[in-house]
Amino acid sequence: MGSKRVPIVNRSREGSSAAKSRTVGKSVRGGAGRAESAGTSILASYPVRDEPPVRVTIIEDVDGRRFYNVEEPELTELGSRVLRGLRDRILHDMGLLRLFSSIEDLGEGLREAYGLARRALAPLRKRLEKLGRDLEDEATRVAYYLARDLVGYGRLDPLIRDPHIEDISCNGLLSPVFVYHNEFEWLTSNIVFNDPGELERVVLKLGLRSGQEPSLARPVVEGILRPEGYRVHIVLDVVSRRGHSFTIRKFRAEPFTVIELVSKGTLDPGIVAILWAAIQYKQGVVIYGPTGSGKTTLLNALAMLLPPEYKVVSIEDTPEIYLPFHDNWAAMHTRLSDLPGVQNVTLQAQVESALRMRPDVIIVGEIRSREAFAFFQALATGHGGLTTVHAESADVLIRRLASPPMNVPKSLIAATKLFVHILRLERGGRVVRKVIRLDETKEYDPSSDEIVLSRLIQWRSREDDWVLTSPESSFVASIADLLLTSPKEVWRDLERRATVIKWLAERGADMLELHEVVRRYMREPDKVYEEALAETSPYTYKRVATG
Ligand SMILES: Nc1ncnc2c1ncn2[C@@H]1O[C@H](COP(=O)(O)OP(=O)(O)O)[C@@H](O)[C@H]1O
Numbered sequence: 001m002g003s004k005r006v007p008i009v010n011r012s013r014e015g016s017s018a019a020k021s022r023t024v025g026k027s028v029r030g031g032a033g034r035a036e037s038a039g040t041s042i043l044a045s046y047p048v049r050d051e052p053p054v055r056v057t058i059i060e061d062v063d064g065r066r067f068y069n070v071e072e073p074e075l076t077e078l079g080s081r082v083l084r085g086l087r088d089r090i091l092h093d094m095g096l097l098r099l100f101s102s103i104e105d106l107g108e109g110l111r112e113a114y115g116l117a118r119r120a121l122a123p124l125r126k127r128l129e130k131l132g133r134d135l136e137d138e139a140t141r142v143a144y145y146l147a148r149d150l151v152g153y154g155r156l157d158p159l160i161r162d163p164h165i166e167d168i169s170c171n172g173l174l175s176p177v178f179v180y181h182n183e184f185e186w187l188t189s190n191i192v193f194n195d196p197g198e199l200e201r202v203v204l205k206l207g208l209r210s211g212q213e214p215s216l217a218r219p220v221v222e223g224i225l226r227p228e229g230y231r232v233h234i235v236l237d238v239v240s241r242r243g244h245s246f247t248i249r250k251f252r253a254e255p256f257t258v259i260e261l262v263s264k265g266t267l268d269p270g271i272v273a274i275l276w277a278a279i280q281y282k283q284g285v286v287i288y289g290p291t292g293s294g295k296t297t298l299l300n301a302l303a304m305l306l307p308p309e310y311k312v313v314s315i316e317d318t319p320e321i322y323l324p325f326h327d328n329w330a331a332m333h334t335r336l337s338d339l340p341g342v343q344n345v346t347l348q349a350q351v352e353s354a355l356r357m358r359p360d361v362i363i364v365g366e367i368r369s370r371e372a373f374a375f376f377q378a379l380a381t382g383h384g385g386l387t388t389v390h391a392e393s394a395d396v397l398i399r400r401l402a403s404p405p406m407n408v409p410k411s412l413i414a415a416t417k418l419f420v421h422i423l424r425l426e427r428g429g430r431v432v433r434k435v436i437r438l439d440e441t442k443e444y445d446p447s448s449d450e451i452v453l454s455r456l457i458q459w460r461s462r463e464d465d466w467v468l469t470s471p472e473s474s475f476v477a478s479i480a481d482l483l484l485t486s487p488k489e490v491w492r493d494l495e496r497r498a499t500v501i502k503w504l505a506e507r508g509a510d511m512l513e514l515h516e517v518v519r520r521y522m523r524e525p526d527k528v529y530e531e532a533l534a535e536t537s538p539y540t541y542k543r544v545a546t547g
C-alpha cells in the first residue's frame with residue numbers, strides 16, 4: 001500500500017456550470033442544495049477505483065464550506081435486487097461465508113464476487129440490455145458492493161482506499177463522516193449513517209479487523225486494523241451520546257519520511273543533515289510550533305534516521321510514533337484511570353521509568369507538564385532526546401518550559417542543542433508546512449539565568465529557501481569536540497549527508513531505500529556519497545551575512 005500518492009487530476013475552479021453542478025449536486029446528500037447554488041467550485045476530482053469506477057469529488061460552496069463526495073457505481077433496479085439476494089445467500093451459506101471472510105484482498109474479493117454476480121444476473125441479460133446495461137457491466141457493479149461489504153469496510157471503503165485521506169471520523173448516527181484530506185484538511189463527506197443497524201455492522205467489523213471487539217463491558221477500544229495497519233478508536237453508544245462513534249487514523253501506517261518532507265518543501269536537505277547528525281550523536285532536539293503544524297510528523301521522520309541498533313524509548317499520551325525498522329524500540333504510552341486500585345501511569349512516570357531502560361535516545365511525543373523535567377534531565381545526562389512542544393516562538397517556548405507546570409530550570413533547558421520552529425502556512429491557496437528556523441543553544445549564563453539562543457538557519461519566504469545565518473555554530477563545534485575533529489570536517493560531513501538526502505529526494509526513494517542508505521552511511525559514508533554524486537550535484541549551504 002501506499003507511500004505512492006495518487007495525483008489529483010481535473011483540478012478546476014468554476015462558477016456555476018450547470019452541467020457540473022448537477023452531477024456533483026446529486027450525490028452530495030444533505031449538501032445538494034448548496035452544491036447547486038452559484039459559486040460552488042470543484043476543487044478536485046479523482047478516481048479511487050477504476051473497475052467499476054468510484055470517484056471522489058471535492059467541492060467548495062459559496063460560504064467556503066468544503067465537501068468530500070464519494071460517487072459509487074449506480075445499480076439498476078434489477079441489479080439491486082440481485083445484490084440483496086446474493087448478500088442474503090452468502091450470509092446463510094457457511095461455505096461462501098467462510099470463503100469471503102478468509103479473503104483479505106479486495107481485488108480477490110471482487111473476482112470471487114464477480115463469478116457469483118454474473119451467474120445470478122445471467123438469466124436477466126435481456127432485461128438488463130433493455131435498460132441499457134450489459135451483463136458484464138452490471139455484474140462488475142454488483143460484485144463491487146458484495147466485495148465492499150464482505151471483504152472491505154462497507155460504505156467507508158472508498159475512504160479507506162483513498163490515499164489522500166488521513167483520518168476518518170464518525171461522531172455517531174445521522175451525522176456526516178468527516179475526513180482529513182492531505183491537501184484540503186477537514187472535509188464533510190456525503191457518508192451519513194442513518195440506520196443504527198448499518199452503523200453497528202461497520203463498528204463491529206472495525207472491531208473484528210482490529211482484534212479489539214468493543215462490548216458493553218468494554219465500550220472504548222483501540223486497535224490496529226488488519227491488514228492495512230491503520231489505528232482505530234471505537235466508542236460504543238453506551239458512552240457516546242450520538243451513537244457509536246469511531247476514528248480511523250490512516251497516516252500512522254505510513255509515516256512521512258524526511259525524503260517526502262523535503263519533496264513537499266517542508267525543509268531542505270541541509271536541515272535534514274544537521275538534524276540527522278544531531279540525533280545520531282545523541283544531542284537534544286526540540287521541535288516547536290502550533291497545533292497541526294507537523295511537529296509529530298517531523299519528529300517521527302527524524303526518529304526513522306536513528307541508527308537501527310540504538311535503544312530507543314518513546315513515550316506518548318496517544319500512540320502516534322511509528323518506527324518500522326528499529327527492533328530495539330520500546331513504545332510506551334500512558335494510562336490514566338479513575339478506578340480504585342488501578343495504577344495511574346502518567347507521562348512523568350513513564351519518562352522516569354524510561355531512563356532506567358538504558359536508552360540511547362528517548363522520544364517524548366509532546367511535552368506539556370511535569371514530565372518535562374525528566375526529559376531535560378535525560379538530555380543533561382548524555383542521552384539523546386527528541387520531543388515536541390506547543391509554542392509560537394522561541395521566547396514563548398523557553399518561558400513555557402521554565403514556568404509552571406513544567407518548571408524546568410533554564411540550566412537544564414540549555415542541554416538542548418537544537419530548536420526547530422515549524423509552521424503551517426497558506427501559500428498560493430495551498431496549505432504547506434515549513435521549518436522556518438533552526439536555533440542552537442549558544443550558552444547558558446548562570447549569573448543572569450538566561451539561555452542565549454543563536455539562529456543557525458532561516459527560511460526566506462520570498463525565495464522559499466533556507467540559508468545559514470551564522471558562520472559559526474556551537475552545535476557543529478560540539479560535534480567536532482565529540483569526534484575529535486575540526487568544525488570544518490563536521491561541515492563537510494553535513495554537506496555530504498545533505499547531498500545524499502538530496503539525491504534520495506530526487507530519486508523519490510521510499511522508506512526502505514532511505515533506511516538502507518542511512519544504515520550504510522554509518523559504515524561507509526564516502527562510498528554512499530560517491531554513489532550520490534554519480535547522480536546529483538553536491539549540496540552546499542547557502543551562507544548570508546546576519547543582519
Ligand atoms: N510536512 C507536511 N506536509 C504535509 N502534511 C503534513 C506535514 N506534516 C504534517 N502533516 C499533516 O498535518 C497533520 C498534523 O500533523 P502533526 O504532525 O500531527 O502536527 P502537530 O504534531 O504539530 O499537531 C497530519 O495529518 C499530518 O499528516
Ligand SMILES: [Mg+2]
Pocket residue numbers: 295296297366388
Ligand atoms: Mg503532535
